[in-house]
Amino acid sequence: MTLATSSACGEFSPPPRLLLGPGPSLVHPRVLQAMGRPLLGHLDPEFLQLMNEIQAMLRHVFRTENRFTIALSGTGSAGMEALLVNLVEPGETVLVGVNGVFGARMAAVVERCGGRPITIEAPWGRIVEPDAIRLALARSGPVKAVALVHAETSTGARQPLEAIGALCREAGALFIVDAVTSLAGLPLEVDAWGIDACYSGTQKCLSCPPGLSPLTLNDHALTAIRRRKTACRSWYLDLSLVADYWEEGKRAYHHTAPISMLYALREALRLVEEEGLESRFARHRLQSEALGAGLEALGLSPFAQEGYRLPSLACVTLPARIDDAAVRASLLRRFQIEIGGGLGPLRGQVWRIGLMGESARRCHVLTLLSALEELGLDQGWLAQPGAALTAAAGVYARPGEPGAMPQKSARMSSEREKACS
Numbered sequence: 136m137t138l139a140t141s142s143a144c145g146e147f148s149p150p151p152r153l154l155l156g157p158g159p160s161l162v163h164p165r166v167l168q169a170m171g172r173p174l175l176g177h178l179d180p181e182f183l184q185l186m187n188e189i190q191a192m193l194r195h196v197f198r199t200e201n202r203f204t205i206a207l208s209g210t211g212s213a214g215m216e217a218l219l220v221n222l223v224e225p226g227e228t229v230l231v232g233v234n235g236v237f238g239a240r241m242a243a244v245v246e247r248c249g250g251r252p253i254t255i256e257a258p259w260g261r262i263v264e265p266d267a268i269r270l271a272l273a274r275s276g277p278v279k280a281v282a283l284v285h286a287e288t289s290t291g292a293r294q295p296l297e298a299i300g301a302l303c304r305e306a307g308a309l310f311i312v313d314a315v316t317s318l319a320g321l322p323l324e325v326d327a328w329g330i331d332a333c334y335s336g337t338q339k340c341l342s343c344p345p346g347l348s349p350l351t352l353n354d355h356a357l358t359a360i361r362r363r364k365t366a367c368r369s370w371y372l373d374l375s376l377v378a379d380y381w382e383e384g385k386r387a388y389h390h391t392a393p394i395s396m397l398y399a400l401r402e403a404l405r406l407v408e409e410e411g412l413e414s415r416f417a418r419h420r421l422q423s424e425a426l427g428a429g430l431e432a433l434g435l436s437p438f439a440q441e442g443y444r445l446p447s448l449a450c451v452t453l454p455a456r457i458d459d460a461a462v463r464a465s466l467l468r469r470f471q472i473e474i475g476g477g478l479g480p481l482r483g484q485v486w487r488i489g490l491m492g493e494s495a496r497r498c499h500v501l502t503l504l505s506a507l508e509e510l511g512l513d514q515g516w517l518a519q520p521g522a523a524l525t526a527a528a529g530v531y532a533r534p535g536e537p538g539a540m541p542q543k544s545a546r547m548s549s550e551r552e553k554a555c556s
């Protein structure tokens with residue numbers, strides 16, 4: 136037997152994709168540049184300073200005063216697993232809202248932690264009604280925690296959370312929230328809504344590559360961890376060990392932080408701060424309304440319950456005349472555009488179009504709509520071009536929108552800036 140002596144691989148040069156799927160989202164060039172900077176040792180004082188800065192900026196985006204606010208190594212799912220494996224002990228009951236893939240994933244993780252998940256189910260695309268949660272809390276005996284997904288990326292539904300924290304507090308249950316597709320894309324108020332533990336991911340509305348999971352725990356949650364009767368079943372995700380690494384003054388080695396990823400996150404958070412949370416939310420809202428109007432004009436209607444649709448992810452139902460696979464393949468091949476298909480039971484039934492972070496920009500919305508119009512004409516599912524772009528333009532032209540048609544004096548340069556606003 137001979138072993139290959141060298142590989143034939145050349146340099147990898149990824150094609151310039153327009154990422155409009157359910158994640159990862161587009162990444163700002165400043166973030167990519169930050170990742171290319173030379174490494175520091177992970178206990179270097181300069182690096183420890185960078186960790187402090189990230190913690191401060193994460194508290195700002197989570198809207199929390201929680202000291203324990205960190206960027207866990209691993210993607211969003213690692214954050215989910217970390218919170219559940221630390222907060223749930225074998226035999227404990229957790230109420231889990233399940234109205235899509237990610238709620239179901241939470242229930243599965245609770246089970247693997249030895250916990251007893253009781254699911255509160257709602258049809259996909261609908262929210263889990265606060266009353267159903269109240270009822271389940273009343274009926275379930277002692278409940279360790281209630282776990283909900285804020286932004287259900289598989290259906291495009293936004294779960295209302297404002298009233299749940301108080302219900303949990305009354306019942307003596309912790310309130311755990313998945314904010315993977317909401318953090319920095321739509322309002323999330325960890326402290327004001329009484330959320331005890333919350334996790335997110337870097338690759339969605341933070342517009343950073345996948346690899347870190349920002350998470351935050353308040354004193355109730357930390358106390359629950361301190362009072363565990365059994366050791367956390369995960370060593371890598373044991374937050375009491377991870378805490379010793381992130382806590383200022385301690386910084387004891389646990390595992391080597393992914394240095395370059397933290398550089399990237401710091402830069403992504405700086406971009407969020409420069410824009411301001413309110414403006415960022417408004418941008419996501421405007422772009423999603425324009426996209427929604429354009430898609431509706433093509434016959435693609437929103438899947439999620441009215442009044443509870445995510446600005447960061449449009450999930451739309453496909454009319455029978457549209458061939459899911461053919462259109463998505465052509466979008467990628469001819470236009471370099473990635474959008475997402477349906478998950479699980481929604482496979483072939485819906486598209487999931489992400490407008491997260493850097494992807495939520497007017498130029499990208501218009502590029503996608505015009506590509507869809509061209510494909511529609513080509514593939515025979517659209518008779519007349521122009522309707523989608525016209526509908527989107529109507530949203531941008533609403534008085535008061537940043538994209539509204541300028542007064543006559545507006546200069547070209549500012550117009551160009553607006554085109555990708």
Ligand SMILES: *Cc1c(COP(=O)(O)O)cnc(C)c1O
Nearest residue numbers: 210211212237286288315316336
């Ligand atoms: C993407 C996503 C996750 C998982 O994040 P990964 O980065 O893929 O591990 C969890 N929850 C929700 C709601 C998500 O959208």
